[in-house]
Amino acid sequence: MEQKLEAIRAAATQAISSAPSIDELESIRVKVLGRKGELTAILRTLGELSPEERSRVGQKSNQIKAELEAVLESRKADLLDSRINETLKEEWLDVTLASAGASRAFEPGRLHPLSQIQYEIENIFTSMGFTVLDGPEVETDYYNFEALNIPAHHPARDMQDTFWTEDGNLLRTHTSAIQVRGMERLKPPFRVIGPGRVFRYEATDASHENTFYQVEGMMVDRDISVADLIYFMKVLLKEIFGREVAIRLRPGYFPFVEPGFELDIHCLICDGKGCSVCKQSGWVELLPCGLVHPNVLRYGKIDPDKWSGFAFGLGMNRLIMMRYGINDIRHFQSGDIRFLRQF
Amino acid sequence: MWLSFNILSRMVDLSGLDPDEVALRLTMSTAETEGVERMNAHLDTIIAVKLLDVRPHPNADKLTLCDVDTGSEKLRVVCGAPNHKKGDIVALATVGTQFGVEFTVKKTKIRGEDSSGMLCSEKEMGLSDDHSGIMILPVDTKLGATMSGLFPSWRDTRIEIDNKSITHRPDLWSHSGFAREIASLYGRAYTSPVDMSIPKSFPAGASFDVRIDSPDGAPRYCGLSVKNIKIAESPEWLKAAVSAVGMRPINNIVDITNYVMVEIGQPMHAFDRAKLRGDTIIVRMAAKDENLTTLDGEEHRLSTEDVVIADRDGAVALAGVMGGGNSEIDDATTEIVLEAANFNPVNIRKSAARYALRTEAAIRFEKSLAPGLCEAAIIRSFDLIRQIIPGAEASSRIVDAYPVIAKPVRVSTSMDFIRKKLGHPVDDKRIAEILSSLDFELKGDAGALDIGVPGYRATRDISIPDDIVEEVGRIYGYDNIPPKAPMVPCAPPPANEKRAMERRVKQILSRNHNLIEVSNYSFVGEDLLNRLKMNGDRELRLRNPLSQEQDRLRRSLVPNLIKNIELNQRYNDAFRIYELGRVYLKEKRTDTALAVENTRVTGAVYRKKADSPLFYEARAIAADLLGQIGVSGVRLLPAEKNLPPYAHPGRSLEILIGKDRAGLVFELHPAAREAFDIRGPAALFDLDLDAVIAAKKTGRAFTELPRFPEVPFELSVLADRFTYAADIMETIRKSSRELVRTADVVSVYEGDPVPAGKKSVSIRVVFAAADRTLGPDEIEKAQKKVIGDLDAKGFKLR
């Protein structure tokens, strides 16, 4: 009887240690320790034995049962470990790739750099109480020129090489065309900006485009002064460039403002020391601005004796070119995503 | 435009001023300067030397070896000129002399012989065009004297002015204008070059008369005849002055009239008195088809909008633009008529444009010159003629036709107005000082100002108080005005719904669907439209296109986006792009008679190799976009007819909002792919953003999560290959509306054992009720109804 027990133990231990899977282990457990298992069968025959033998064999078989259960557990843990290890091995990835089987990453979407700067500027100005305005891109002579104090044959029209459409209208040459439209729609006081696409009849090269983007700004209120204008321009530029930038205002002629200015900023490349970008002057022309001409207010049905205002026009392409060191303005309208995905 | 310091210094004392600093001050207060040039700086190191010996070069036929005496040392120079001999005084460019940036004189060997310098011709020194030999100086010239000392007129400094910055200031198209500005900026005195007492000595009579027939075209005409003229070369100082401002010296009379133009800003003309036919100079509009040959030899057929100067027999000059060849002065001329007139800027501008003759005169006249300048210019020219041609004499009085005398301009304003506009407390004294220094006449008291505007600034430039503000501000210096935040009420600005929507759409497409935003031109051209077979000639055309590729305005964003695909597929295997922009519909009109601008958003998905149809990706983007915005009443319907030619007729879906067409989702037609050599499929969506904005929006509302069990029911039906799944689902949904919660196609299968021309569509239906658990009978009934209804429509259960 005891030999039989020993044989069961030996066979079971051997089977457990060589069991290849957890399922196999389970069937061994059932075969040896289960209700109809080999060990249980021996325990059932204990009644046929003498009391001494019964107690000895019983003790022995309980000991073997405990022993086998421990071996089973340990083997099961080993098998589990190796199964996880197997999975880990299988799931190894080349993490130097950016996507499965390719080194090019999944590509996130992007806004065009012109949209990005437009929204930046909109955010700055709406936070200061400015409304965003719209106007048509194909515009009338009236809004683009006449109402801006630029009558027919005015020499200032030379500065604005214009695309004319077959129906006698034009492609707006500046976002200033929204000024009088804005005044017609809004009662003073008001503050507006108008970002948008403008056109110039001009052959394209690295620094000239027939299509580009400006943002117009205008504030009309009581007693608006040059000092107010300088304040808003300083805030705008500080927000855009993320730091204080040195600026200077010098006279500039635009028929729709009086006085009119050119606003220069310290060259960002050389920080005002002089380099080839700023033609050694240390300054770069950034935006025209001025106090709204009383005639323009009158065109907008606003009494210039009661109200005054300032206006400015900022070229967004140039701003982006300065910020990122872009050397060719034609990239903006190229549709080439090798350019666009850089921003 | 060039500003010569030599010319300026005759009107304002420039001593002690650094030219670069003057240029900067002018930029900050007057007009944009573009650079400072020290002219002929090489003259400082070119000296007079005596040729002690001249002998042939041993190794070269045309060269000579010259021993020269500089007064302090003896040097050897090799020279190639043919005209010099022993004993001549000549000009030696010493070692180190720089001719511009490109050439510096060095000590060198020429064909084996040492040479310490270079003997110069007049042309090499910039003194004239003479290059026939080296310059031979007078025998009494002091050895070692510099050329800048001998020819001071040629050693000038000039500032370049940006012409665009002075279009509004006719007075600044002259040196006197800038001299006045410099005088004001530096607190120095301005001296007019014109001696108005000169005409006292003129005879009272005249051999000619002037008649203005068109006072609108020519407000004023002054003439003076001058006799005993001898046409000759101009003196050095005049040639140098004319050269410094970029003109070529011609002869004394032409140079004088040019000089007066750049000096005081009034263009002039000189006729040969003998060539004028008759005794009356007539200023009139040109007759129809009248001909005139201008000084440049070109013959023009004139327009009735041109102002001409005419004599008895016809036009002798195109007024304000260019003189005629028939009355031109020449070497035989002995008497001239000097003209200084004032013309309507618009006529001049048009004439100059019409004949492509934007002459120096025309450029000035089109800026609205002051009529007051005419007389001064005549006097100044006569003064110079008298100095340069001894014996020249006025043979007439100044014949002055000036029918409507320009009214003086006065501006009423106040010290307070000026301060309020500047936003800075400039004191009364400083304001008065600035305005007086600019030649304004001030009257008034207690802060009220009655200002007389000088005639040369009164034509267009200054007429309102705001103009006076600018005068004070620019001389005071805008940099001296500190910024100030305005005191205004603070409130959130009204929103711009359209702009907000554009921004939202871009955010959804770029951030949620990973599309890259592109920006294309508003233009298209015939070739592009032809390639897409969509050239219906319906675009709004440009009158003055830059090129054939950009001669009309787009009606759709699609063509340019297809070009973007064509470009980008060369460098990328896969990409998603979109554009949000406007198209122009000329058949629809706004209230201001403009073509209607329709804002659209158009996107494309491209992959060189796609394992599933890209159509579904484009559809998902468009549908999600509309969903996120909450557009209500959106319907997506298969579109097979009336499609644009670039859309694949078997892969197109129309987007309707209510009953209106608001967009299209489609794959690119294979023919379009071929036309643009696009390898691989591309799917696009094209959406009318204005329709999206106008559409009703549904708000978001919470739906309670299901509380009672949902019962799934899966089935497969056999359908014709061209059946739309939407029709099958619609049948299911309708079969028991209250119980069908969802119905989804989970797979579609074609191929064995499904018969050819058919497909098997597997559908998962979920039955549920919001208020109870469905009983087995109810479920079975619903299932049977689904099957029955499908069967009735011809969809057999598999």
Ligand SMILES: [Zn+2]
């Ligand atoms: Zn720089």
